[in-house]
Amino acid sequence: MTEKKLTKGNIALAEGAIQAGCRFYFGYPITPQNDIPEYLARNLPKNGGTFIPAESEIASINMVMGASASGKRAMTSSSGPGISLMQEGISYLAGSEIPAVIVNIMRCGPGLGGIAPTQGDYNQAVHGGGHGDYRNIVLAPGSVQEMFDLTIKAFELADKYRNPTMIIADAMIGQFQEPCRLTPEKPVEFPEKPWALTGRKGRSPRLLKSLYLGDYEQEEHNLFLKKKYDEIQENEVMVEMQSLDDAELIIVAFGTPARVAKTAISLARAEGLKVGLIRPITLFPFPVKQVFDHSARVKNILVIEMNTGQMVRDVRIAAHKDAAIHFYGRPGGGFPFPDDVLGEIKKALAGGAR
């Protein structure tokens, strides 16, 4: 049996990056993600890597662009305001098809916001943030083990699709400790990079760009990207589903609220209330099919988020037209405790406002 070690979420993520072959980290300090750069500043050089404390998040993401364009695995991490500053670069990465891993250990907002656990950046990560018609691949770990495993997965997906991949986690997932296996489950995949800028020697020159001025060139490029996003939607959905067979109500939640939901579901089941869980692990691609299929049968959905209602829109779009969608949100560092969720379960089962 593989040994497990009590590990903090942010550290598991940082160690996952090293084991994924990431050798370049560029970042600017911001709470609550500082464990990540601090760990990598110490451990990347030991592994032949490079750590640069960048002058800003704008510089960080562009340094990532330069290292990634060289064919190397590179990443940055930040939180809310810093991620906002990176959006220009993320859009360029998507347009130029340069892979990168960007981690957002979310803090509250808008503005400077508090540092308590929250999920206010779902829309920013999943539905844009930067300009133009693009998608990020977005992963949402729900445990320390997933902080490790999904970081490796993030590098693999970024390379496979030549696309920016974001990991978003609330500060609870980033800051708490759990036993964690700190070795990859399976050998890490390293796809060939026949597009990397390494100097033209022995071949024709290569170009990575996002400017298309010719007639219909930009449209063609956008349609090409769309095809890629459709492929990602088709092939890469990850979702955890629990207790759905006999469910009369399905909770949809990611990150910490999904963990609270599991506790609430056992409380509910102890009282004879049949509640199940759908936990999206990929936020893009969203588990559209899973939500549709189960909502067609169960028709009663409760979405729990630590915000005022962001993922709930995707659930509404995905769900069967006859499904009633309930929402319970705690924004700005408010926390959905199990008893609160149990109360919401009872309200939802009793019928109520959609």
Add this chain to the structure above:
Amino acid sequence: MNAIFKRPDNLTDAATHFCPGCTHGIAHRLIAEAMDELGIADRTIGIPGVGCCVFLYRYFPIDALEAPHGRAPACATGMKRAQPDKIIFAYQGDGDMAAIGTSEIIHAANRGENITVFFVNNSVYGMTGGQMAPTTLLGQQTTTSPFGRDFKSEGYPIKMAEMLATLEGVAYSTRVSLHSPKHVNQAKKAIRKAFEMQINEMGFSVVEMLSTCNTNWRVSPLEALTMIEREMIPYFPLGVFKERTGKDFL
């Protein structure tokens, strides 16, 4: 018959998008000649900023990365750290470097990144139609300083080569001009030296080139050349502001 003059090997025969009379083309030619002479093109990667410089990949047959506006020095940082054996250069205009990209250029220079930056200073935003830049001269009329740049409102033209020369990480900082054959020859030497600084791992090198934008200055190409001599050089003096002679920083 011996050829005594030809297009450099590392300049393509694509017709440039530059306006007739613009000296950007000269800057391109000089960089291509330097790559030819130093034999580095196979391992050189160019990073254009946004503006008239953006299409450098049409004219240099080398690998290239199109950077976001002002961010080329940060992209070059990531790329050079990832591939220290490659020659990495950024190519920026005055809006790109001296306005939106001041943070990235200053910190790349201050870290002493072993990269080369070519900086074309033509005192306006050329690509977008001649708006006022941080390098626009006092009194100079542009579409966004229609009554002439006034220091009380817009401050003074920024001297990048001098400013960057104050930073410890900088190995070479110079300002040259592209307005006469003599100055073009000097510019060529500076470009070559900047590349050599990188080849010899001396640290950050930057060449500021005074360049014409006759279209947006609304003068003839010839008049634009004399304006560099008459109006730009008195404010933006030519010269070497920093030149490291040994690896004294180690």
